[in-house]
Amino acid sequence: MKKKAGILLSLTLAASTILGACGNTDKSSEKKEGKESKNFKVGMVTDVGGVDDKSFNQSAWEGLKKFGKDNKLKENEGYRYLESTKDADYIPNLAKFVDTNYNLTFGIGYKMQESIKETAGKNPKKQFAIVDAVVDKPNVTSITFKDHEGSFLAGAVAAMTTKSNKVGFIGGIKSPLIQKFESGFMAGAKTVNPNIEVISQYAEAFDKPEKGSVLASAMYGQGIDVIYHASGATGNGVFTEAKNRKKKGENVWVIGVDRDQNQEGMPENVTLTSMVKRVDVAVEKVSQKAKDGKLEGGKKEEFGLQDDGVGIAKTTDNVKKVNPEIVTKVEEFKKKIVSGEIKVPSTPDEYKTYEASLKK
Template identity: 60%
Template sequence: MKKKMALMLSSVLTAGALLAGCGDEKSGGSEGKKDNFKVAMVTDTGGVDDKSFNQSAWEGMQKFGKDNSLVKDNGYKYLQSNAQSDYKPNLNALIRQDFDLIFGIGFLMAEDVKQVAQQKKDAHLAIVDMVVPEKNVASITFKEHEGSFLVGLIAGLQTKSNKVGFVGGVNSELIKKFENGFKAGVLAANPNAEVMVQYAEDFNKAEKGQAIAGTMYGKGADIIYHAAGGTGMGVFTEAKNLKKNGKDVWVIGVDRDQHGEGMPENVTLTSMVKRVDTAVYEVSKLAMDGKFPGGEIVEFGLDKDGVGIAPTEENVSAEALKMVEEYEKKIIDGEVTVPKTDKEFEEFKSKQGK
């Protein structure tokens, strides 16, 4: 499973997302701007060191900056958002600083990105995890449900109690993709397993994540998958505390390989890797080369290695890895369609005979 994550860009243009007539705007020009190109990002409230989504985006931007000899803070930088009210001022501040491409990290920034894009039509903006149908915005999306299905397979096979958990950040269309993909994977591997689900309604409340995890582990869950950003760090804290006291529990990380977050108690079973870093890098490169995908949906899925399981596999059984490989092929070949919504999950469940 330690395959090379050499992600290829896949642009999916949908009827409502590609807006005609981009020629008069700055978007999508044919000539690049490699000299003095500047790129920046605005974090959501989880922060740039959230060990998850924002951090992955910043790592991709740092790599892009270094590979292209950009100077930190002048050629590439981030602005921290401590509250949602910071999103729009941060985006506008970077525009005033003449950055050529500005990323809004996270779906919670969608309305602010839309408003700024409408007001600053010469600006190039990109948003991660949401579609903003403006011709000067690149919308970056992922097939998180497919990667979540794979870690669900692992959880279903490796649970000893037949009880696992899912902790979500904000209950939303996006995080529902993680939940339903995970539940489908667990079901496919182990129809007898129960999946407990709870949302913290926050991506930056580690203490709430810890409390939810404590309840789930207390009810017998031995594996919890989190899709909760900084809130998920509390799940790791609870698991490590329990493991110190001799309880055999695990966490499945998200967005990046979170093996290190489970140390030194070694509680990370695996992680669902979502290559936000590569997406930021690739879209930045397109913009620098004069190929900014304004008005487009740029989608990263399992078929392009945009999602998957982490390369750290020491705690994953050979049986589980084999099943992951089998289902990867089935999903890519179209033999298995992974559910994204509650309705799709119920349909998937009925086909499984349960």
């Protein structure tokens, strides 16, 4: 009997040990998972426009903040940004995130293309993402948008609004990216009215509001009454000039870019509409993929009208005041673009071909 009792006691102790070990393993696994989740870090480097550019840097930061809050990460610990005041800041800022073991680092704006390429090449085990450019590296996710499609709608709105039959485009730095905005805008305007006059100017900067004011002043001075800007913080000057003229009784408009810029036109209410580019959504989605371990570097993520990556802002009060039918017409154009019936030009050469086809 003693021998049987001893065996039973041994089995009981063994079972307790096994169960205890299982329990410890579960707790250890949960603790490890929680630690990994807590330690996930994502950083963002702005271009020279700064995080408060009222445009794509700000939109990117809004997306990153939403991701952080949704995942219960602390700002400046789990997610943060570094501002660049000059091009020379790009690589040092990217390096700061690499050196502090961030899991994913965003470079916002095509001007950071070479800096991301160089930094990613030197740090193959780190993940990077860039907005508005393509970097062919296995650890870089390239986020691009069909800016020309959204800009087409902006051009159509401008053409259906103008009283002078003259509209303007102000770009930041003349580059293939900003020429996508210009080409789409001109195509939309000319589709509505082949005889409309479209004047384009470039500020050659994304961080010079004073230059935006000067260019806008010249355009409004020559009779243009609607200006579409794709110039980052430089566009703040366009709004300033429009508001000053509105105070004097002039009926002029600005079409914003990247995010709904309705508030930038207040209190004089000069924002006709905005070409919204969902940089916030793109940044949020890519960040979540990285956190979930599903981000595959070396791929291109493109957002267009079809997936609401670009489009006209939901704030349509001023457009409806001009003519309620404009909103309906914009939806018709959108459907034609998504279906392929309208192929929006994205380069100056494609635009020339498109414009020629309108005259046939």
